[in-house]
Amino acid sequence: MSLVVVKPQVITSAMLDSSIPEDDYPAWAAGTVYAAGDRVVYAHKVWESVQAANTGKPPPSDATWWVEIGPTNRWKAFDLSHSTKTRFSGAAWFEIMPGRAVNSVALLEFDGLRSVRIRAIDPAYGTVYDKTTMLWTSPGVSGWYPWTFGERRERRNFHALDLPSYRGATIRIDIEAANDAGIGVILVGQQQSIGMGVLSGVRMGMLDYSRKVVDQWGDVELQQRAFARTRSIQVLVENSQLDNVDRVLSGLRATPLLWLVSGQYEQTNVYGWYTDYDIGIQYSRYSELSLNLEGLTES
Template sequence: MMRVLPSLTVTPAMLLSTTVAVEDPSPVWAAATAWLKDDLCHRVETHLVYRRITAGTTATAPELDADNWKAIRPTNKWAMFDHLRSTQTTVSGGPLTVVVQPGQRADSLGLLNLVGSRALIQVHQGDTLITEREQSLIQHSAQNWYEYFTGDPEQRPSLVLWDLPPFRDAKITVTIEPASGVASCGRLSVGMGVQVGEVEWEPENDALNFSRIEREFDGTLTPDVTLIARRSVPKANLRVRIDAGNVPRMLKLREQLNAVPALWAGWTRYPNSPYAEAFLLYGIYRRFPIRPSNKLYAAADLEIEEM
């Protein structure tokens, strides 16, 4: 079963508490500071870290001074709420705990690019604990007994829950216990999940590779060639069988998610399947055609690209 989570934007008012002690390790921007080229600073007002383009002192805040500053990443405190799972919120020496109150119904929660030993999810209504989920984040992917006894445990990279109690005033507490002293989360998504349909066999997982290699006209490598490693962006192509009665909802969803990132999960019926992680993407759809197959079902060919 494929589901999608159109995520709420977590605002400072929704983030009730966090164990991230400071906004970011970089210094806070100050107008009187004499900055060197490539110095970093952050602004609490924008939750962004900036790099200095030219040395000097300027009284204009970085977000308004594109000639001297460039935004390069979110602050550590807010990295888990931006659109890139590769930017992590990290706590050293203790658990990463955040308490979020969406202020509206939310029955689904997604945690991506995790580092930790255990995840604990709690939902409170007032002071009353409504539900609690605990999940180990350490897993074994051994293919045989030899690998089981000799291989190292692996980090479980993600955790998604689709059945949280959807109270409007719920407070959701997420705790990531550290592994080797570090706890991290690359993306927290929360909101109301939407059921899309059943994924048919032979979906495709691929990646857009932006790395570069230079060759001569005959295909040989250029002298002293340097392979420039750049980001590889995951993507997926899936054919989904949609109930006919669900088609009007999918048309609205397609319009709602036009250029809007969401958490797409193709293997929610079997979350522990070895295929599940390959079809869990936080990104946008590139194609979403819907074709009626018969009176009962329609087929949708989804192309999803990670942010």
């Protein structure tokens, strides 16, 4: 398959509605006097007061009064980082009005999900897309014995790449889940195909940020920390498309993207950015694009 890249649409408060309330803490109020350690919600983020007698100062205005803790629970799935998760129980829905045509939806680094229903609802044409996917657990290896008796693994990622492009459509996501479920990233955007196909020889790796600490007596302590997935791929590109590929990649630098490398091997796909690329013009009609990808850190 071609290398498919999905660039996330940045979601603003005007675009999003959800069944998940934004009640992590009380909303900031200008007339309230906050003590040190009090927390409030302001601009979809949680802030903590660092001083007593804190009044009349909006959280972003002065770092000597407030420190940012992070996005609210509702907005953790839209901060483009899967190290934070929107958590809920039983069921949830999201409605996203991107204001532009999108043809891809992805849910990344989730846990506890049972099914997801994606709908695209256009104000003029009605429901133009409606698909439900069961997110069943699966065994780690194939065969009747592992299927019956083996350890089962939950799916962690889902993507729908076949939405019709309707500029005014609302994307509705309905989720059925367990009592404690979480979603790292909800992504909507336009997909792009790069090249004619990914060549064989994909390399999968990991950057592990764990540490080994040795004390003065030689005792070893292993500190497990976050890690990032790495992928190295080669893509066959027609020479007539070289200028366009170079322009596309130049415009996608330092941006978290969903890179879909293979439809057969889910683990080859990665959510992150490219660290570098080079193009070798080797043949009269075709060239090889080499890409090194690095995923966002995971815990």
